[in-house]
Amino acid sequence: MNAKELAGARPGPAFTVTFDGREIDALPGQTVAAALWAAGVISWRRTRGAGRPRGVFCGIGVCFDCLVTVNGRPNQRACLVPVRPGDAIRTQEGTGHDG
Amino acid sequence: MADRPRLAVIGAGPAGLAAALAAAASGVRVTLVDSAPQAGGQFYRQPAAGLAARRSQAPHHHRRTWRRLRTGLDRQLAAGGVTHLADHHVWCVERHTDGFTVHALLGPAQEDGVTVDADAVVLATGGYEKVLPFPGWTLPGVVTAGGAQAMLKGGLVLPGRTVVVAGTGPLLLPVATGLAAAGARVAALVESADPKTLARHARVLSALPAKLAEGAGHAARLLRHRVPVLVGHVVVEAHGGERLDAVTVAALDAGGRVRPGTRRRIACGTLAVGHGMLPHTDLAATLGCRLDGVAVRVDDEQRTDVPGVWAAGEATGVGGADLALAEGHIAGRSAAARLTGRRSEARTWAAARSRAALRAFSAALDAVYAPPAHWAERITGDTLVCRCEEVPASAVRAAVGELGAGDVRTVKLLTRAGMGWCQGRMCAPAVAALAGCPPTPAGTPFARPVPLDVLAGQGPDARTGPPLDAPDGKDSHDD
Ligand SMILES: Cc1cc2nc3c(=O)[nH]c(=O)nc-3n(C[C@H](O)[C@H](O)[C@H](O)COP(=O)(O)OP(=O)(O)OC[C@H]3O[C@@H](n4cnc5c(N)ncnc54)[C@H](O)[C@@H]3O)c2cc1C
Ligand code: FES
Numbered sequence: 001m002n003a004k005e006l007a008g009a010r011p012g013p014a015f016t017v018t019f020d021g022r023e024i025d026a027l028p029g030q031t032v033a034a035a036l037w038a039a040g041v042i043s044w045r046r047t048r049g050a051g052r053p054r055g056v057f058c059g060i061g062v063c064f065d066c067l068v069t070v071n072g073r074p075n076q077r078a079c080l081v082p083v084r085p086g087d088a089i090r091t092q093e094g095t096g097h098d099g
Numbered sequence: 100m101a102d103r104p105r106l107a108v109i110g111a112g113p114a115g116l117a118a119a120l121a122a123a124a125s126g127v128r129v130t131l132v133d134s135a136p137q138a139g140g141q142f143y144r145q146p147a148a149g150l151a152a153r154r155s156q157a158p159h160h161h162r163r164t165w166r167r168l169r170t171g172l173d174r175q176l177a178a179g180g181v182t183h184l185a186d187h188h189v190w191c192v193e194r195h196t197d198g199f200t201v202h203a204l205l206g207p208a209q210e211d212g213v214t215v216d217a218d219a220v221v222l223a224t225g226g227y228e229k230v231l232p233f234p235g236w237t238l239p240g241v242v243t244a245g246g247a248q249a250m251l252k253g254g255l256v257l258p259g260r261t262v263v264v265a266g267t268g269p270l271l272l273p274v275a276t277g278l279a280a281a282g283a284r285v286a287a288l289v290e291s292a293d294p295k296t297l298a299r300h301a302r303v304l305s306a307l308p309a310k311l312a313e314g315a316g317h318a319a320r321l322l323r324h325r326v327p328v329l330v331g332h333v334v335v336e337a338h339g340g341e342r343l344d345a346v347t348v349a350a351l352d353a354g355g356r357v358r359p360g361t362r363r364r365i366a367c368g369t370l371a372v373g374h375g376m377l378p379h380t381d382l383a384a385t386l387g388c389r390l391d392g393v394a395v396r397v398d399d400e401q402r403t404d405v406p407g408v409w410a411a412g413e414a415t416g417v418g419g420a421d422l423a424l425a426e427g428h429i430a431g432r433s434a435a436a437r438l439t440g441r442r443s444e445a446r447t448w449a450a451a452r453s454r455a456a457l458r459a460f461s462a463a464l465d466a467v468y469a470p471p472a473h474w475a476e477r478i479t480g481d482t483l484v485c486r487c488e489e490v491p492a493s494a495v496r497a498a499v500g501e502l503g504a505g506d507v508r509t510v511k512l513l514t515r516a517g518m519g520w521c522q523g524r525m526c527a528p529a530v531a532a533l534a535g536c537p538p539t540p541a542g543t544p545f546a547r548p549v550p551l552d553v554l555a556g557q558g559p560d561a562r563t564g565p566p567l568d569a570p571d572g573k574d575s576h577d578d
Contacts, residue, residue, distance in 0.1 A: 003255040003281035007146050008153035029149020034254025042258060042342060043239035049489040053198075053341050055239040057257070057486070059246025060141070061134070062227045064520030065486060079250070081207040082136075082147075 015085040017046070026083045033059075033066055033078035036089070044068045044078065048094040068092050103128045104438035106431075106472055107201050107217035109189050109382060112140015113168075113420045114412025115223030117506040120171045121431030123180035127438050130215050134188040135228055138172060139165070141245065142420035144252040152255065160309065164424070179443055179571035187213065190532075190547040192382050199407065204547060209285050212553040219407045219438055220386075221392055222395065223423075223432050224379040226413035226452030230266070231374045231474055232492070232529045234482045235346075236338030244274040244373035250528035257283050260264075263346050265289035265334045266373045269419070270467045273318035274371055288321065288328045289348050292468045295330075300463035306456045310421075335362065335477055337370055373547055374470050376417040377528070383410060386550075391416075393540045402443045403432035409434050418461035425454040475532040484533065485501070485526040487519020497535045506536050559575035 004011075006076075014025040019041055026035035033056050036044060043053040045067050057065035060080050066078040071088050074096020100345065104127050108119045109135035112201075119129045131138070139145050144166045146152035155162055155423040175181035187203040201215040212275055230242040242250075242258055244266060262283045264275040267290060291492045299306070304311055321328060331351050335542035338345045350361035380388075383395040389397060394416040401409045411430040412423035428450040445451055478484070480493035498504040498513040507523070507530050510516055516525030516530050531538040 001282055003251055003257060004150070004152075006154070006281055007149045007150070007255055008257055009146060011150045012151070027150060029147030029151075030254050030256070031147075034147075034250060034256045037250065037254070037256040037258055048565055052237065052489075053239050054237065054486075056242055056246060056250065057230075058227060058243050059249040060227060062521060063486065063525050067520075074185065077207070079246075 006033070017083055017087040017089060019089045020091055026085075026087075030083050031079055032070060032076070032081045032087070032089060034082045034084045036078065043045060043091075044089070045092045046094065051094075067095055067096065102180070103346075104219070105130065105198075105217045106219050106221065106438065107192075107199065107215055108221045108431075109133070109192070109201065109558060110140065110225055110412070110414075111135065111183065111185075112223060112225050112412060113142055114225070114414075114423035114430070115140065116143075116172060117220065117412055117424045117427030118131060118221045118223055118409070118431035118434070119181050120168070121428045122435040122438075123175045123431075125432060125435030125439060125441075125557055127435045128179075128337035129175070129181045130217065130407030131183045132187045132189055132215060133183070133185055136182060136185050138169075140423075141249065142248060143168070146255055147253055150255055157417060161420070164170050172475060176354055177280050184213075188547045189224075190381060190545045191379055192222075192386055193385055194405065194407070204549065204553065205271040209547065210553070219434050220403075220409070221427075221434055222383055222388075222403075222408065222414055223411040223412045223427055223430070224382060224414045226376040226378045226417055227524060228270075228373045229375050229377045229528055230372055230525070231470055231532075232478050232482050232484050232526075233334060233336065233474075233475075234479050235339065235343070236372070237486055238339045238343045239341070239481050240339065241337050241370045241372060242369055244270055245376075245494040247371040248274045248277055250397055251277055255281075257281055257369075258371070260284060261367045262369040262371055263287050263289060263334070263348075263365055263367045264371045265346070265348070265446050267291045268373060268375045269314075270373055270463055273313075274373075276320040276324065276541065278371065279326055280320070283369075284495055285324065285326040286409060287348065288326050289332045289334055290328070290330045291333045291351060291471045291474075291578040293331050293542070294467060299466045300466075303456075303459045303463045310460055312326040325574070333357070333470050333474070333477075334370065334372065335473060338364075343368060343370055349472055355474070356476070361500065363513055375468065376413060376529075377524070378414045378417065378540075379546070380414060380540045383408070383414065384540065385545070390540060398432035399451070399552065400443060401426055402433065416458075416461075417465075418457055422461060425450045426458060429454065449545070454567075458471050475529070478529070478533070484529045485514075485516035485519060485523075486520050487525070488515040488517075490514045490526075493557045494530075495530060499534050504534060506534060507531050507539055510534050517565050534573075538572075 024039040028071040043055040069090040228245040395410040409430040411426035
């Protein structure tokens with residue numbers, strides 16, 4: 001049993017977004033973080049200091065560890081932002097403004 | 100209709116929903132303001148609407164309660180008793196001579212502002228999970244237990260196939276069983292406390308048979324999913340390069356130190372970890388409400404010490420969804436009684452009796468599920484304490500030892516711990532422990548980061564009434 005079967009979910013058709021240029025599938029209603037998790041991606045940020053990888057930590061918008069660049073806009077909290085068809089999601093380096 | 104009193108309820112979790120429904124039933128017009136796209140809060144978090152799920156994962160009696168709340172809310176929405184503002188992130192509640200203005204930012208982007216006027220306010224903002232640092236806790240794959248639960252309930256996704264659930268507290272049980280039911284292999288549930296000591300609180304437990312049944316249900320599900328349970332154990336380290344690949348667990352002795360020779364490694368892609376909850380108190384603090392330790396102080400009717408402001412649920416102390424419901428109900432009724440000029444007679448309400456029993460129960464849980472005495476000794480020098488500003492424990496220890504910092508604020512000024520995006524919400528307990536001072540709430544000027552143009556639009560000229568400063572010369576918060 002997986003989570004979708006357990007919940008009896010019948011989402012609309014999956015759509016495509018890109019993560020660092022690679023195509024991945026996403027479902028309507030998911031956040032950017034949920035779509036990335038479903039694709040097996042758990043980190044999408046490098047810290048400003050040591051350049052260490054980070055992803056979701058709190059899952060509810062409190063910790064700011066999950067910051068990501070979506071369609072060129074950095075510092076979006078992946079655990080809050082809904083994913084939309086065609087989104088270009090990119091690993092965020094540092095402050096997201098480093099070029 | 101238009102001159103019915105107006106109550107703003109902030110937070111649509113169990114506490115806020117109960118407050119909104121109780122107040123609306125007494126003839127008060129309620130605006131329910133919540134940052135999530137759907138009502139329910141953490142406990143009744145529903146799968147995102149787009150996922151079209153037909154079943155909730157909640158155990159039976161919680162499903163019934165949720166249906167009752169949902170139906171009540173739908174009726175009030177249709178009748179105009181309650182307005183639900185979803186996707187509204189409140190960054191400040193302002194008190195002025197003739198009421199309150201709630202300032203919110205819209206949607207996930209949180210760039211546009213909106214205000215709501217009200218005669219009184221119920222703060223039902225819940226809490227967030229506390230995680231105490233340990234080596235490796237910043238690796239991708241290490242998530243809060245509640246966060247794993249939130250992603251599962253809301254997005255129907257799992258962080259990985261093999262999970263270890265660890266830390267302390269009653270939340271670990273539903274998280275472990277929830278992940279297992281959704282197809283994860285839960286390699287271990289690692290609890291640092293010894294839940295058997297709960298038996299010492301027999302009198303409190305026997306007053307709440309439903310709670311005992313709930314605990315037994317979780318235990319049965321752990322067995323059914325063959326989840327190995329290690330009590331009196333901790334995760335001492337999380338391992339991995341780019342992502343988590345294993346954890347080391349060890350047994351604790353009676354004093355809370357690791358027993359030599361008990362370390363062992365468990366392979367896993369996910370560690371869901373939590374050490375209890377911390378209340379969200381920033382809105383209360385900016386209003387000038389007094390805090391008790393880290394929670395908002397309230398009286399028998401859930402009133403804060405600022406007139407017109409009530410608080411309920413985890414914001415006033417952590418005790419679970421049932422307690423949040425009881426407190427919310429009391430807050431809503433009490434606020435409605437004051438606003439409509441009726442007597443409240445709070446002592447006679449059934450919710451007041453269940454609140455007393457549930458508070459006693461959560462005090463018993465608190466006593467059992469305290470983090471082990473010597474946890475801070477296990478933070479190595481290079482373990483990051485402040486995740487946002489990447490401040491290692493060695494820097495905090497140097498600020499305390501060599502530079503004499505004795506409180507969280509001085510450590511912050513010397514090391515930047517707590518100055519980052521999360522404003523100390525994640526690191527405050529660890530910094531306090533390393534500085535040897537009692538935990539204080541992470542003091543934030545605003546409950547949310549606020550874009551400058553929104554702030555500029557909210558100055559003294561933006562509306563009639565006094566400026567942003569706290570009323571009555573009260574200094575709003577200590578940060
Ligand atoms: C991530 C997480 C998952 C949890 N999962 C479970 C679980 O599965 N089982 C369990 O027994 N307990 C769980 N808990 C514990 C849970 O907090 C309580 O049992 C219960 O939900 C508390 O109810 P509440 O109404 O006080 O707060 P919550 O349910 O937390 O509701 C608070 C609401 O206020 C909103 N809010 C907060 N601040 C603002 C703001 N500034 N502006 C607008 N809205 C705001 C939030 O979005 C939320 O909807 C979880 C806790 C967390 C943090
Ligand atoms: S995971 Fe904490 S803010 Fe998104």
